[in-house]
Amino acid sequence: MPERLAMTALIAALLALPGAAETISPEKADELRHLLYQDCGSCHGLTRKGGLGSPLTPEAMEGRDRDGLVEIILDGLPGTAMPPWRPLMSEAEAYWIADYLLKDTVQ
Amino acid sequence: MTRLAALLMCSVLAAPALAQELRATGDLGVIxxxxxxxxxxxxxxxxxxxxxxxxxxxxxxxxxxxxxxERFAYLFGRDGGLSKIDILTQQVVGRVIQSGNSIGGAISDDGKLIAVANYEPGGVKIFDADTLEELAHIEADGKALGLEDAAGRKFVFSVWDTNETKIVDFSGAEPVVTTLSDIGANPYDALVTDDGRTYIAGLFGEDGLSAIDLWAEVPEVKRILPHYGRGQEEMPVYKMPHLEGWAKAGDQIVLPAVHHHEVLWVDARTLEETGRTAVHSQPVFAMARPGGRHVWVNFAHPENDTIQVIDTMTHEVIGEMVPGPAVLHMEFTSRGTEAWVSVRDENKVVIYDTTTLEPIGEIEVQSPSGIFFTARAHRLGL
Known part of the structure; x- marks a missing residue:
């Protein structure tokens, strides 16, 4: 039953990647890219070399944990200027941003 | 057209501001x-x-x-670039990469020194305004910010990580640095009032702000508005408020609150609170129009499509406009008749009549942020 097998595999993949449970449309991805570049850029810099916020360059992202990044994005870092973005974005969106930052590392 | 005429035309086009087309710079600006x-x-x-x-x-x-x-603009880039731009010939006439990461600068009251605040390596570098040659590096153990000019070839700045303010006196051959410690947790920006007397640092890490009387024989730190946020729920800050030399409105100073959707008013002499105004969202800039009759306020992401106008006598919001997504900055013409407003995500600057609050013009600009008119050249603390 290849279909069931595929379904099982898909479910397993979804469980392993909680952020991927909700798909991000291309339009939403554009919005998130814009947000990351422009608004995260206020503190992290347009080139992500950092400012009041930490650098988010490929070097800085090297070896960072995906779930850890998502937690910082959603809940902020108390005692620093990093605010919690949970009121403004879903978990899936936060995973998309974390993946985008991590993927940039590989390239 | 003769070949000669065509050649002449080319050379005119290539050099936008030849000496024979005399023009003044008093009504120019840089966006x-x-x-x-x-x-x-x-x-x-x-x-x-x-x-x-x-x-x-x-x-x-x-x-x-x-x-x-008013001929040259000194531009402070995030990447540590310091560029000197001739706004008449529209050319870069000097450029140095003076650090890895910087956050604004200032020019001394005599126009001879340019200071730049740096995050990495932390501190302030001071340059010759003519040549951009480095004259001094005032080191700090953290991110330098809130850099302002003060009377008598002085600069004042604060340090985010170490909660210090440093006063740099460059009236002699070498800079003399006075450090004021424990000014409050995480200063994030600062201003000098247009009389050059009061330096106010906003604090991100605790309630209240810190003020320093620069006219005092021995400047000291005074906490102001120590209770403004106490007991209220702190709201997330998606963009840091900015403090700027436009804060003086008559005999009051107007300040954006941080973590709270309020604008705060203090008496310019006693520094005691004179009122609060509830506003649309987290304020970023609260700028008094020249003369101080009204204050215009813009806001942090995500509610940053709106501007509110507040009457400085009643502290009431008297106008609200929606210029468009991501309003980042505002600048008044020198006598306050117009306000130019950056709308980043629509790639335009919208011009408002400050009496009617109606838009009267628009300019296409790519992702505009700061707008700077040349009249700033003649004011302290800008």
Missing amino acids: VERATGSVLIVDQSERAAIGRVEGLGDLSHASLVFSPD
């Missing part, structure tokens, strides 16, 4: 195009762009100051 590393030179009277200067690096959070003759 930062943050995403493209360029600035637009604008003419306030024409309400139009007259040129663009490119190749200026990472201009997120870029700002600039003007030389006393």
Whole structure:
């Protein structure tokens, strides 16, 4: 039953990647890219070399944990200027941003 | 057209401001195009762009100051670039990469020194305004910010990580630094009032702000508005408020609150609170129009499409406009008749009549952020 097998595999993949449970449309991805570049850029810099916020360059992202990044994005870092973005974005969106930052590392 | 005429035409086009076309700079301005590393030179009277200067690096959070003759703009880029732009010839006439990461600068009251605040390595570097030669490096153990000029070839700045304010006196051959410690947790920006007397640092890490009387024989730190946020729920801050030399409105100083959706008013002499105004969202800039009759306020992401106008006598919001998505900055013409407003995500600057609060013009600008008119050249603390 290849279909069931595929379904099982898909479910397993979804469980392993909680952020991927909700798909991000291309339009939403554009919005998130814009947000990351422009608004995260206020503190992290347009080139992500950092400012009041930490650098988010490929070097800085090297070896960072995906779930850890998502937690910082959603809940902020108390005692620093990093605010919690949970009121403004879903978990899936936060995973998309974390993946985008991590993927940039590989390239 | 003869070949000669064509050649002449070419040379005129290539040199936008030859000496024979005399023009003054008093109604010019420079708008930062943050995403493209360029600035637009604008003419306030024409309400139009007259040129663009490119190749200026990472201009997120870029700002600039003007030389006393209003001819040169010194642009402070995020990537540590310090560029000197001739706004008449529209050319970069000097450029140094002076650090890895910087956050604004200032020009001394005599126009001879340019200071730049740096995050990495932390501290302030001071340059000769003519040559951009480095004259001094005032080191700090953290991110330097809130850098302002003060009377008598002085600069004042604060340090985010170490909760210090440093006063740099460069009236002699070498800079003399006075450090004031424990000014409060995480100063994030600062201002000097236009009389050059009061330096106020906003605090991100605790309630209240810190003020320093720069006219005092021995300047001391005084906490002001120590209770303004106490007991209220702290709201997330998606963009840091900015404090600026436009804060003085008559005999009051107006300040954006941080973590709270309020604008705060203090008496300019006693520094006691005189009122609060509830506003649309987290304020970023609260700027008094020249003369101080009204204050215009813009807001942090995500509610940053709106501007509110507050009456400084009643502290009431008397107007609200929605220029468009991502309003980043506002600048008044020198006597306050117009306000120019950056709308980043619609690639435009909208011009408002400050009496009717109606839009009266628009200029196409790529991802505009800071707008700077040359009249700033003649004010302390800008």
